[in-house]
Amino acid sequence: MKYLALLSGDYPELGYIELSSLLSSYRTKYFIEIYSNKIIRFQVEGECRNCDKLVFVKELAEELVFLKKANKAYNLWQNLSEAINIILENPSINDLLRNNRISIKALKLLFLRGYPSSPSIEKYVGSKLMEKLNLSIDLRNPDKIVKVYLGKNFIAIGILKKILKKSRIKSKVALPCKHPAALTPEVMRLMRNISQAPSKVIADPFCGSATLLLNVKSRGYSLCLDVDRKMLKKALINIKVAQQHTYIDVIVADATLPPLREASINLIVTDPPYGRISPTRGASIKDLYNQFILLYFKVLKEGGKISFFSPKKVKWTKPFNAEILHQCEMYVHGDLIRILTVMVNNRWWKYTF
Helix, strand or coil: CEEEEEECCCCHHHHHHHHHHHHHCCCCCEEEEECCCCEEEEEECCCCCCHHHCCCEEEEEEEEEEECCCCCCCCHHHHHHHHHHHHHCCHHHHHHHCCCEEEEEEEECCCCCCCCCHHHHHHHHHHHHHHHCCCEECCCCCCEEEEEEECCCCEEEEEEEEECCCCCCCCCCCCCCCCCCCCCHHHHHHHHHHHCCCCCCEEECCCCCCHHHHHHCCCCCEEEEECCHHHHHHHHHHHHHCCCCCCEEEEECCCCCCCCCCCCEEEEEECCCCCCCCCCCCCCHHHHHHHHHHHHHHHEEEEEEEEEEEECCCCCCCCCCEEEEEEEEEEEECCEEEEEEEEEECCCCCCCC
């Protein structure tokens, strides 16, 4: 089935990373293509499962037609007419719309002078479809919503399936103890979607109050590690409130001295210190990141992943057996930009010092 995904305006590249990670977890053939910073086309066998959990995708539509043509003010109506004719000439697409009450919604993904308004485009598409198909227009209670996406070099028409971002995402559990610099629920769900390891052994070396770990894990065994005993006491409270105390062990440990066996962890997801006032126990931020990445790659299994944030100004060294799957920037405040990195351990190899 072919889909159109409308990406969030804040970080469109994250929508692609999130969606591609989700599709790769299906273990079936899929095709994905970025056609603009707003629209992604993808094809997957059957329904798009778990798509309602995506954070940086606004809406999904089942693709009816995708026309690759440059849109100008003088040829827009001609291009729209060509796209509608493709729909009308395809019997299987006709069956999706025939005998239904529909609503047309147009979205212009670019701004040019002289372009017709969205209501006029909606009226034109609706009138053309009503001429050939036995359907009616119902703006209040439609059976199906037909979306028209107009880009600089394409026209896409589809049937709206899901609106994914109606309100702010909330944490899975209301936790009593929170760190002031904790990640937002949206970013925590993003890290979960990218990681795609629901029932494996998960570790967080900088767990703090365990908010990230509790939002990322769903099943299986997890390890909550931190050098700060006061934060771990808060983590224990949160874990008990979330009723996960039988599945999560809390360990007092320095991130540069991991008390774990080699090749024992499937996924490491963490948010290390990044600011000037962050407690690093005397080590520089750069040294902390280099030691943490190097030593925790020892405990990753072959094919295991590590997902973490780092300041853009900090240049850490990639382990020789690591492959960077994704890297994208996220603005925080002022001159602070953080980079979300996802790496995979391609082949486990014993380190020598």
